[in-house]
Amino acid sequence: MKITKLIITLTLSIMMFLSFNTSAKAPDSYKVSTDDEISITVFNEPDLSINKTRIGANGSISLPLIGQINIKGLSITQIEMKITNLLLDGYLKKPNVSVTITEYRPFYINGEVKKPGSYPYRKGLTIEKAITLAGGFTERASKSSISLVGEVEKRFVKAVSLKDTVKPGDVITISESFF
Secondary structure, eight states: OHHHHHHHHHHHHHHHHHHHHHHHHHHHHOOOOTTOEEEEEETTOTTTOEEEEEOOTTSEEEETTTEEEEOTTOOHHHHHHHHHHHHHTTTOSSOOEEEEEEEOOOEEEEESBSSOEEEOOOTTOBHHHHHHHTTOBOTTEEEEEEEEEOSSSTTOEEEEOTTSBOOTTOEEEEEEOOO
8 A cells, every 4th residue: 555655656746747847848949029028037136127028029128237139039048048148248247037928929810700809828828719718709700711820930821720729929810601
C-alpha cells in the first residue's frame, strides 16, 4: 500500500514538474507586437520600472534613461535580455529585468456574426469561443465555411473548424451560407 502511494505521489510530482516546465516555456514562443500591453520590472529600481505600457504602431516602447526601443517580434526572454544589456551599458551594474504580458493584442472577427469587431484575446481561445464572444452566428452564417488569417502569415487564408485555436491578431471570417 505504501509503495502504491509512493508511486502515485512520484507520478503526480513528475506530471506537475513537466506541466510547470511546459507553461514556463510557453511565453518564449509568443512574439509581442503592436497593441500588446506589457509591464517591465527592474528589481530594486522602481523609477526604471513601467506598469502597463502598450507597444506602439512602430513596435517600440519608451523606457526611462534608455528611450525608445523596438521590441516587435521578440519573445519575453529576448525583451528581458535586450533591456538588461541596454541597462548594463552605463546605467546599472547588475540589472534584474522581468517582463510580463498584461494584455494581449485583440483578435478580429467579421462576416456573419451578430457583433463583428475586435475582441480581447484570452488564452485557450477557440473559433467557437470567439464566435460566442461576437454574439453567435447570424441566421445566414455558414457554420462550415470559416476562414482565419493569422497575423504572422497574412497572405495565407486557411479554412478552420470550430475547435481550432485563435491567436492574438488573428482575423476570423464567417462566410454566408448559400441555403
